[in-house]
Amino acid sequence: QKEVEQDPGPLSVPEGAIVSLNCTYSNSAFQYFMWYRQYSRKGPELLMYTYSSGNKEDGRFTAQVDKSSKYISLFIRDSQPSDSATYLCASSGGYNKLIFGAGTRLAVHP
Amino acid sequence: GAGVSQSPRYKVAKRGQDVALRCDPISGHVSLFWYQQALGQGPEFLTYFQNEAQLDKSGLPSDRFFAERPEGSVSTLKIQRTQQEDSAVYLCASSPRGTGELFFGEGSRLTVL
Numbered sequence: 001q002k003e004v005e006q007d008p009g010p011l012s013v014p015e016g017a018i019v020s021l022n023c024t025y026s027n028s029a030f031q032y033f034m035w036y037r038q039y040s041r042k043g044p045e046l047l048m049y050t051y052s053s054g055n056k057e058d059g060r061f062t063a064q065v066d067k068s069s070k071y072i073s074l075f076i077r078d079s080q081p082s083d084s085a086t087y088l089c090a091s092s093g094g095y096n097k098l099i100f101g102a103g104t105r106l107a108v109h110p
Numbered sequence: 111g112a113g114v115s116q117s118p119r120y121k122v123a124k125r126g127q128d129v130a131l132r133c134d135p136i137s138g139h140v141s142l143f144w145y146q147q148a149l150g151q152g153p154e155f156l157t158y159f160q161n162e163a164q165l166d167k168s169g170l171p172s173d174r175f176f177a178e179r180p181e182g183s184v185s186t187l188k189i190q191r192t193q194q195e196d197s198a199v200y201l202c203a204s205s206p207r208g209t210g211e212l213f214f215g216e217g218s219r220l221t222v223l
Contacts, residue, residue: 008150036214041216043203044153046211097158097166100153103151
């Protein structure tokens, strides 16, 4: 079993939809939780960064961490075609090693 | 530019050849990471440097893989006697001291024939 599990999708939604992306993790020592977005043939770019449990909002993006259930979520409101990408969740117990999920491919169609 | 720079972007090697991949991190970033990303998968940790010290190399898949960062800035990932299973995108990331935020380069795509 991988330490971070993520449904690879693909997920296809119409423009304007609310998108929900989810991951689970198994290591109770994980304290840092991140979402990265990766466009085709590009490197991952950091979207959201959360320490411990709780919610964090940035524009159309909301990240949630529930440490009791080891569940990580990313919500995208008013999705746009430019949001079409692979979304990677990642967790770590410290600064030295991020463990990534497999990534969920999202397609937002006009 | 101000981002992480990797070269070459694309490399085709014959099985058995040695390859070297270069990473130029963001200036001032103390931490440097190498990740391997297979097609359709998330990045897998290979190794981590803090300045010139290699603090974690637990992800290197075999002794054919070697990484160095001799002056605490530019890093090189070397793969000896490449095999077909080494075909992947090799991502370099850097991070400022005291945060877990990684800034990735665009990767070096290695194809071993």
